[in-house]
Amino acid sequence: MALARPCALLMRLLFSTLTITFFVSNGTSATHGSELLPEDRSIAEVVDHYISARLKKYEIEASPPANDANVLRRTTLDLVGRIPTSSETASYLADTDEFKRQNLIDRLIGSPAFVRHQVNEFDALLMPYDKNSLREYLLPAFTENRPWDQMFQEMMLGREDDPEQKGALQFVKSRVGDIDRLTNDVSVTFFGVNVSCAQCHDHPDVFEWSQDRFYGMKSFFNRTFENGGFIGERDYGLVSYQTTDGETREAQLMFLTGKVLKEPEVAEPDDEAKKEEKKTLEALKKKKQAPPTPSFSRREQLVEIALKSSENNYFAKAIVNRVWNRFFGYGLVMPLDQMHPANESSHPELLEWLSRDLVQHNYDLTRLVRGIVSSEAYCRSSNWTGDSRPDPDMFAVGSVRPLTPFQYATLLRVATANPDSFGDDQKTEDVQSRLASLENAARGFAREIEHPGAEFQVGVAEALLFSNNERVRNELLRESNDTLIGKLKKIDDVNELISVATLSIWNRLPEPEEKAALVAYLQNRSDRRDEAIVQMVWAMLTSSECRFNY
């Protein structure tokens, strides 16, 4: 806490201007007693500086860089949600350009698949466990790389009469039936703060987590309602709650930082006025029109205070932490929804620097993503051969992360397609559109796979599905001209056959022992060679290497 105070004070100084897109840093950004690196450094450089500094402090030697094939696979899965084709793998391995990794990152980020993958990832973040989706809104937003603060504003305040923003309101719409949930989901998703425990009592140690914070946050939403599929907001209504001492209190409009907002005094309408209001709303419902806009919108106040960040930049830090977690499998603050002063970041300066950078650069998420994957820290091998494995918050070893349903389903499609259809002799546009249609075809299978949450465990249903379901046999292990199986069956030379299989499925060439095992497997079944090829492909597709990003 002693350290956290100056930090909060600093943030107050840093974010005291009203503007959200611009502020001037004078280089005295001291935090935790040391200076932040200058703002003109590259993100990758800064990431590596702070990660290395902590490793050095704890005398930990990080694992070596992953090999080229591994880096290619990891980066491709992370940026465009699929594995590289065997042709992409072959050319990346043969590439001798010293900037080949940067070129790869540029190529992937520049492709439409990057936008689609961003949409998938953010839809999962914003609408977890929800049948509804924000995809319709997110696709154009990520296509034009809309700033994150603007997206937040649109998700909170999207105008029903604006076709471009209408879809954004789905976030609020799907939660409006339960204002407690809306309150907590907004706090968790956009600010990395889980206030739900404060529903019942003040947190004993974390001063930020008090009942008045929860009900203060709830006050931003308590006037929001749905009317015939449209979101509206009333001009009146207060939140009252009972303290643990049994006292009934009226909540103030209070942001997570404790900042109380002033608002015009309103009188509760009488029964007559309420009746009138109900009538008006019924009429609007019939006419399929949105309720009138309030004269004073509490949700608007939330957006303003959150982006003004005059007390602490929860908003910027939360998204930096989420994006970091996505690429490293572990946040700079863990758990992701416990960002409060008493739960220190493993690398406070880094989080501070990245948040500052994000705000200074117009909340450009693509810039943040590009910077993070360009670092050396991102490229470490996930193999740890040393004695004691460092804690995950050291980022000393590459992480092993379960694929999302989209990633795994797309991987299965790309891996089992005939590799010739992605060959160098094919037109780039054709390859791109083939990959896009495989991605599309993967949606059905993706629904069969569980979305990985924290501490994700693979269930036996998945293993049974892959072991015994007809669909796997019919869709992934089918023999035809456009499938990997079809191609493999035509290859006579067993060494070549295995190389083609491993390049397509594992995105690398086999190691000698693997090759020996696979050759032996095929040779022992030479009486039923075709079947043996099918089963070998199955074993490779269901191997852990295939199921994880490593």
Next chain:
Amino acid sequence: MSKRRNWFCGSEEHRISRRSFLSTAAATAGSMSALNLLREPTLAEELKKQDKRVILLWLAGGASQLETWDPKPGSLTGGPFAAIPTSVPGIHISELMPKMARRMEDTAIIRSLNTKDGSHGGGARLMHLGRRDEASVTFPDMGAVLARELGNIDSRVPDNVSFYTATEGRGNAIGQAGFLGARYLPMSLTTNSKPDDLARLESISDLDHRQRHDLRELLSKRFIEYRHSSSLRSHNEAYSRVRGLMSSDKLFDISEEPQSIRDRYGPSLFAEQCLIARRLVEAGTPFVKVSRAWWDSHGQNFETHLELVSELDHVMSTLLDDLKQRGLLENTMVITLAEFERTPKINASLGRDHFASAWSCSLSGCGINGGMVYGATDEDGQTVKDGEIDAGDLFATIYQALGIDPHTEYYVGSRPIPLVHEDASAVKEVIA
């Protein structure tokens, strides 16, 4: 002092302060061992040796307490059915349950549930999770908790099986592993009594099926040698269970049972699934839920109950007899439960509506003090007049009777989450 309600808060600081608070009280409460999700807890290991099982008979839609466990004959709300004495002096149940009446020794009736939620969806969630939903924590349901607490990690039989072949209310009767992870999700049977993907496809020989699993394992072993993550481990564990689970295929096939046993259970789907449930618990499955729908008798309540309670009476008594004869009842608890039950007031369509304020459930067998009634309702059955409990208390009772301390905590990240909400306490009278 306020009631203990701070179970959710989970900053590291809170955990430490909470745990140090607890450790001062540890001399008496020695049971607060942390259940780390990623580690096999010693406590649970001990329990598993005792081979405890649960069969939950889920009376979907809400059976009527007045036509089952808590009859009120002669009162305004009592309806046409009489109450009959049971083999335990002083206990009367509905005349629709003559077979259970002759076997009350192993069964405890709880007549004092007040769960407040009279909606199918909300009530069913509550009675599956034992607690209200909390934002941003997805709790496991009873089946997932018991699969984890009573199951074996490498079991060759499924450890959580859920039958729900009717369509009414199926969406409410959740199977939710929540933070315990998909490993503990039920094997869910909704279209017939045999699970999906358990049988080998004809297009692959048994030999090839086995050998490709061996190849898969060999390849994965190389990969995981120097890598580490709990979900990576679970992936391989899931595959390593496949062949074993496939061999449990026959457990779902009642044609393997002697005709005399099948005849005893009877020909209904509910009866057949209860017989499968017995086969499963006998083979080591810790949790089976058999759902019977649809009890939602807003009209013609008495005809509905005449049919459904008679079936329940026959099947439940057969199941208890069968378990007992095999020496399984000592280790197997049988529960009847619904999302809520039915209003004492009889409506204009001779039906009873949703009612969650004063209703009943039953517990039999393992760990249960049979032949007793806990709690009581008033003379019309409108309110609980004695021994009121909520869903959390019921779950605490069930866990305690199975030898699981209900206040044991799971750690999700650094958040301590007890098996039941902290206000809940087990009903000691019901526990043997």
